Amino acid sequence: MSAPAVRADPRALCAGDRAKPRRFGPLTRTDFVRYQGASGDLNPIHHDEELARAVGYPTVFGVGMLHAGLVATYVTDWLGVECIRRFTVRFREQVWPGDELTCSAEVTDVTREDGAELIVQVALACVVQTGATALTGSAEFRFAPAAA
Amino acid sequence: MSYRMPVELSKVREFARAVQSRNPAHRGKQPTIPPTMLTSARLLWEPREQNAFAKLGFDMQRLLHGEEEYVFHRPPPRVGQVLEVQTRIDETYEKPGRRGGTMRFGVVVSEFRDEQGTLVAEQRSVLIETARTR
Numbered sequence: 001m002s003a004p005a006v007r008a009d010p011r012a013l014c015a016g017d018r019a020k021p022r023r024f025g026p027l028t029r030t031d032f033v034r035y036q037g038a039s040g041d042l043n044p045i046h047h048d049e050e051l052a053r054a055v056g057y058p059t060v061f062g063v064g065m066l067h068a069g070l071v072a073t074y075v076t077d078w079l080g081v082e083c084i085r086r087f088t089v090r091f092r093e094q095v096w097p098g099d100e101l102t103c104s105a106e107v108t109d110v111t112r113e114d115g116a117e118l119i120v121q122v123a124l125a126c127v128v129q130t131g132a133t134a135l136t137g138s139a140e141f142r143f144a145p146a147a148a
Numbered sequence: 149m150s151y152r153m154p155v156e157l158s159k160v161r162e163f164a165r166a167v168q169s170r171n172p173a174h175r176g177k178q179p180t181i182p183p184t185m186l187t188s189a190r191l192l193w194e195p196r197e198q199n200a201f202a203k204l205g206f207d208m209q210r211l212l213h214g215e216e217e218y219v220f221h222r223p224p225p226r227v228g229q230v231l232e233v234q235t236r237i238d239e240t241y242e243k244p245g246r247r248g249g250t251m252r253f254g255v256v257v258s259e260f261r262d263e264q265g266t267l268v269a270e271q272r273s274v275l276i277e278t279a280r281t282r
Binding site for chain 2: 001004024031034035037038039040041043045051055056064065066068069070072073076077080081082083084085086087088089090091
């Protein structure tokens with residue numbers, strides 16, 4: 001596990017700016033279960049070992065929305081919670097117990113008009129220690145213009 | 149048809165812990181939800197008879213989550229709010245599986261309104277039923 005991203009000043013952001021990557025994990029079955037209880041998604045495929053194997057998986061796998069939640073934690077540490085206006089993820093590969101996830105974020109666009117909102121688009125990715133991509137995504141933040 | 153989801157202090161605290169967020173925005177008297185917490189509406193508050201996922205009829209054991217998107221039209225909801233949620237199946241489609249058979253896709257959309265009836269957030273999920281392999 002590594003430290004949360006330091007909050008950025010949105011007015012100083014440019015396309016290409018990146019947050020310091022953050023590692024989560026190694027993820028445990030308890031992490032999966034804690035998330036399942038918190039979210040209400042009790043699909044047994046994520047905690048019932050016998051069922052997961054009976055269906056053809058080597059073991060239980062992580063809840064995609066847990067990994068999405070970790071990425072949301074990461075990007076809101078960087079740019080704040082109040083100003084998020086869109087958060088999108090596409091799940092790529094499964095995540096297994098013991099995996100470490102490394103999250104990255106890069107500003108892809110900043111739209112700035114005098115007196116108007118600052119709109120920041122961010123590309124997101126979450127990679128497993130094997131090099132596999134667990135998910136990719138994007139987010140949009142809107143910041144009110146600074147007081148004159 | 150719709151249902152209500154109260155945004156509750158204990159659940160915000162529990163969810164923030166589950167997604168490893170120590171952001172002070174999720175603490176205090178009227179904390180803001182972690183952005184992906186809206187997923188809990190369908191899972192914890194949706195009445196059985198309104199369950200869109202059940203209407204898709206996908207096999208839980210062949211279920212994968214493809215995509216998820218949240219749009220917030222204002223700052224994310226806070227503890228103390230009661231949201232009105234309407235969920236619908238937006239579309240369904242099929243694609244051939246990479247190893248034969250048919251993959252089914254279901255797009256489920258939820259709209260969240262505040263106590264004034266203002267649309268404050270939307271959720272869009274793409275769920276996948278993988279092809280039968282045996």
